[in-house]
Amino acid sequence: MAERNNWTREQTMMAFALYRILPSGKWDQHNLTIQKLADHIHRSPSAVVFKLGNLASLDENRMTKGLTNHSKLDQKIWDEYAERGDAPVFESAQLLASALNGADDHPDTHADSVVEQIVAPRVGYDRPAVVTERINQQYFRNTLVHNYRDRCCITGIAIDPLLIASHIKPWKDSSPTEKVAASNGLLLNAFHDKAFDQGLITLDNDFAIHVSPHVEHTEINDEWLYRYDGRRISLPVVCSPSREFLEFHREHIYQL
Template sequence: MASTRWTKEQLELAFHLYCQLPFGKLHSRNPEIKHLAQLIGRTADAVAMKLVNFASLDPAITSTGRKGLEGASKLDREIWEEFHSDWEKLAVETELLRRSLDTKAVTVDDADEQLVPEDFAGETRKVVTEQRIKQSFFRRAVLSSYRGRCCMSGLSEPRLLVASHIVPWSKDKANRLNPSNGLCLSAIHDRAFDKGLITISDDMRVVVSAELKRNKEAFVVEVLLPLEGKAIELPERFAPQTEFIAWHRNELFIDSRR
């Protein structure tokens, strides 16, 4: 795949990786960047530079005064727009492309597939594989954007963190894998958010339901009620879109359904 000009496939692979790495790790010493560089026949410096070019297109980056590297090409912008118009299709296709180039690698997903019953063949196995690819992409994209910390509590233990959908998976197919439709939450905060016991205001502050406020259980009083009015920690990239937040507040929040 080596050439002086970046191909569309190379850029798709680069943007796919950009989505899944914390902003602070977009450098040539990162093992994942080195590995992708080997797969596509480019230097680690060139791949790292391309990732920072993508950062210059990210409003969540530029709105904070960070600029990334100028010089994003027309094709860079096309890749950006294509992913944003069809996250699900491109996330799957690009991961499968990466796997086809990296034939010796055994990923966690590959190991998981070995646990699928042998009679799960053909189309069923394909569906299971693609589902795992989608879940893995969304989780990595959301958690890396939030620096691996719950945006409400600050918890950083990865085994207790969830890439939580703002608009549920079943309600918006087009944005199932859109990182801007995700929040990094602890398992308990994810559950409360999913059940509409808490939501977020347009200025990105936590709103606690009246039902929770009436609950006098010690855990609720000590852990959940103090969230009222607290600003969430915003992500480095892929800031939650206000229309998704408004949907959750209007459709899922318990106080809005009464």
């Protein structure tokens, strides 16, 4: 318990950045990125994994039951994010980048590719908007993958490369908070993500699918789209799609 209580703000910010970038399926003490961060802050990899779980327990978009050992500092970081938005996200990314880039790498111990794409090399300190956007997009996807149990909410497809974190209210129309809100997302396969994005399908307030009347009835269209007409999607663990966002999609995106 002493290890948990003695985390500094800087160490907790690094863990916060890693939490937002790294999918929960990679929270493992054998993960090379976790090992590098642990080595940098002089803690064990298992302590870093434990910290990620504690941060998750405070995340309203992805509440993880069973972990109640979060610290006051963990809560403070989340409160600061709620108040300041992207500023602490970029600050934490800078700290994490310094930690990962400052470590001595052997040729066979590169950091996780997802993390490298965002924070290495040196996160691009002169481009905070790009960095925070990448982190927020990755966080949004991680959240939806977790909440929808790694499955498309329409078809049940569970092939990760085919799963898209789809915004109900489009990114360009959303506020910073709405862009990362789990209630503004659906986990869809690539085909139905495109259909939803183009307004060829939508959801009603009971989460039932509706196909646009502009879609012609053909054997293939019936198989890929109309077979789902009227069916309810599989709902997430927490943060069901917001009726406000669904109404926006029906009014502004859906092709009537």
